[in-house]
Amino acid sequence: MRKIPIFSTIVAVAAAAVMVMLGFWQLGRADEKEAMIVASLAAAQQPDPLPWAEAVQLGEAAQYRLTTLPCERVLEMRAVAGRNASGQSGYAHSAICEVAEAGQAEAALGWSREPNGYSWDGGDVTGMITLTGPVELRVTASEPPSDLQPLAQPDPTDLPNNHLAYAGQWFFFAITALVIYWLAIRRRWRDEAKAAGAASQQ
CATH class of the missing domain: 1.10.287 (Helix Hairpins)
Known part of the structure; x- marks a missing residue:
């Protein structure tokens, strides 16, 4: 048996x-x-900017909404590999900012072909919110400073769903x-x- x-x-x-x-x-x-992707797509279609203080309170729920980040003081400038709005490879310039409501936030300012030599004194940055930067909140500028080109904007459809x-x-x-x-x-x-x-x- x-x-x-x-x-x-x-x-x-x-x-x-x-x-x-x-x-x-x-x-x-x-x-x-x-x-989450469907909700993010809906958020990206919202035409009215979200007040910065409300964006800080919402945290992850504020992703892909428009807001204006008040960069009171630039703590650090960074340049990392990135793409512009046309898909060209180069360098994305960003600033780690001191902001009253969130402590720190990242302002992704714009794109250039060279990694070095860019400085920025701070100010308001209007753009889309994501949580993918080195600090909790990141705003990718819709309109970059005059000496930079627009960065590729965050796209909810790029979120991986494996x-x-x-x-x-x-x-x-x-x-x-x-x-x-x-x-x-x-x-x-x-x-x-x-x-x-x-x-x-x-």
């Missing part, structure tokens, strides 16, 4: 069950991310684990049958 090892079977089935649960969790995350693919991977892992375990059991049965046949011939 073929015997199924109880302990190893429980472990294999439990592991597969955990993988399936993770797959369904990723499906839920995919729905949440899709809802959760469906992750869910598929977890389901695939679960099926693969069960198939491998089943093949191992069958091989064990064949080995036992051969051993029993050899013993009966002696």
